[in-house]
Amino acid sequence: MYTNNIVGKNNSEISSLFVQNVEYRMPGDPAVRTLAGPAHWELFKYITAISGMSLSNQQKTLIVESVKLKKLRKRQYFLQEGDICKYIGFIIKGSTRMFSINERGQESIVAFGLENTWITDQASFNQNECSGYHIEVMEDTELLILNRSQIELLIASVPAFAQMFSEYQKQQLIYNQKRINAALSMTAEERYYDLLKNQPQYSMRFSQNMLACYLGVKPETLSRIRKHHI
Amino acid sequence: MYTNNIVGKNNSEISSLFVQNVEYRMPGDPAVRTLAGPAHWELFKYITAISGMSLSNQQKTLIVESVKLKKLRKRQYFLQEGDICKYIGFIIKGSTRMFSINERGQESIVAFGLENTWITDQASFNQNECSGYHIEVMEDTELLILNRSQIELLIASVPAFAQMFSEYQKQQLIYNQKRINAALSMTAEERYYDLLKNQPQYSMRFSQNMLACYLGVKPETLSRIRKHHI
Incomplete structure (x- = not known):
């Protein structure tokens, strides 16, 4: 399948996948309940569905402590050209577009973001360099954001998160390969x-x-x- | 930097990087010496340089046992359209091109491969589906090849390999993002x-x-x- 939100599933598909395949306790764990909001539960569902692994209360707490909820209104920017992309964002609700503007003033959209999609400028985020892209919010949007050390901490400490993130990168590679081929051959x-x-x-x-x-x-x-x- | 062989380094650059930054014993470990050939040492150097981590004799032995050396002559195929891509290959020597042929008979090259590059059809390799691509060898080429379970074993068992592979995927994402932008905006x-x-x-x-x-x-x-x- 050819898609850039992971394994091509929308929210309701992910929910049903997780209900079918994964043993998962709904928001009733006392230790986590006090900390986590609905956005966190969306991320837990996503991690569980993609990795096929469950999350302990301790791991959920670590995730909640590592991410930050960010709300952006339509037309606000998650990233602007020339800035360093400090965060990777997981879209809970809303949509984004990542685009560049060339010397002739033409806009090119390199990626759209919808619910259950990660957004970032890979080069800027990973290599600490100024971005050549804008990431603009197209509707009122809620994101969970993490910086690089937080992503690295979760990858090192939460196997389900590491598995999900590796799967996300793999899916992105597949998607990009197809997109490059489409640009060249179609x-x-x-x-x-x-x-x-x-x-x-x-x-x-x-x-x-x-x-x-x-x-x-x-x-x-x-x-x-x-x-x-x- | 904008490149698809990892961190944009050729063999000699990788060698010098590894000599400068990494403590590394040259092929003298008796346990490994009997098993490993020059191709394996190239891969060890690459893993060590990219991950910044060293490999134990036991890990080197596991790597040697997991990979297979494959030699292809100029114009032979690593993968043909319609086949399932069973392997990922690490180029020791030589070059490849991965291309599609559209309905009008036009060829589009989605990726070149040179020394210190991994080649595969991501979609076919990861999802076990028939490939829409050919990967052809452009010069006499030597590769180390691994199937999916071998890659997974090494990722799970050898932290330096896991770190290198994650870095490779990250670099590919960066490269592809730039290539998509170039196709759209330049x-x-x-x-x-x-x-x-x-x-x-x-x-x-x-x-x-x-x-x-x-x-x-x-x-x-x-x-x-x-x-x-x-």
Whole structure:
């Protein structure tokens, strides 16, 4: 499957996966209950579903203490070009786009973010360099954010988190490989149909102009393709 | 730095890095000496340099027992479209290209491989699905290959290997993010100059036609750009 939110599952699919496959106690553990909010429980569900491993109360507490809830309003920025990307964010609710602006003022969208997606500028986050990208929030958005040492701590201390994060990186590699191939080998029309098939939620959540910037086609070309498609 | 062989270092750079930064015993450990050949020592050097961690004799032995040396002659295939990619390969010597052929018969190169690069079809290798790619050997090539359970065993048993592999995945994510952005936002000319700057070895090791397939430009366009460049 061709998607960039992990294993291509939305919130409800992840919930049902976790109900089916994973033994998991709902928010009733006294030690965690006082600390964790609904956003944390979403992350626990996600980690459990992706890793196939359970989380102890101690591990849940460590996760809660390591992440920070951040709320951004539509049009606010998670990252701006020229800044160092200090955080990786896990989207609980909302959507984002990561884009660059070239010398001719054209915008290119390198990634969209939806619920259950991690967002960051990999180069800037991992290598402490100034980012060439903006990450803008497209709707009112809630994120759990972590800096590098917090990610490293959780990877080292919570096997389920390490497993989930490795799986996320693997899925990203697969997704990017396909996206590079699409950019090189497909016509604008093929890329659009591919998106409709594999990322139907994108065409529901993002404007036609945004989709064009993501596909690397001119808005008028996409408009023509869509008319033809209807 | 913008490169797809890890941290952008060639063999001699890795050797010097490892000599400077890492305490490392040269091939004299009796337990390993009998098993390991020059290819294994290259991999040990690479793991040590990238992870910054040393390998015990026991770990070296486990690595040697897990990998298999494979030699392919120029124009042979590591993977053919329609097959499941059972292996990931670490290039000791030689070069590869991973490409797709679209319905119009056009080739698109999604990745080149040189010494100290891992090659595989991520989707096929990780998800056991038929590959849409060919990986062809461009020169006589020596690889160390591992299947999925061998990779998983080494990640679970050898911390330096796990650290190296995580770093490799991170570098790939960074590289792919930049490549997607280049495909979307740069002109053919800008992409070529970017390649010359960041992957100078590609223009020395691969033909002009190959470079055009990698950059997603027509060979005659690349030819025109190169004339202008000289």
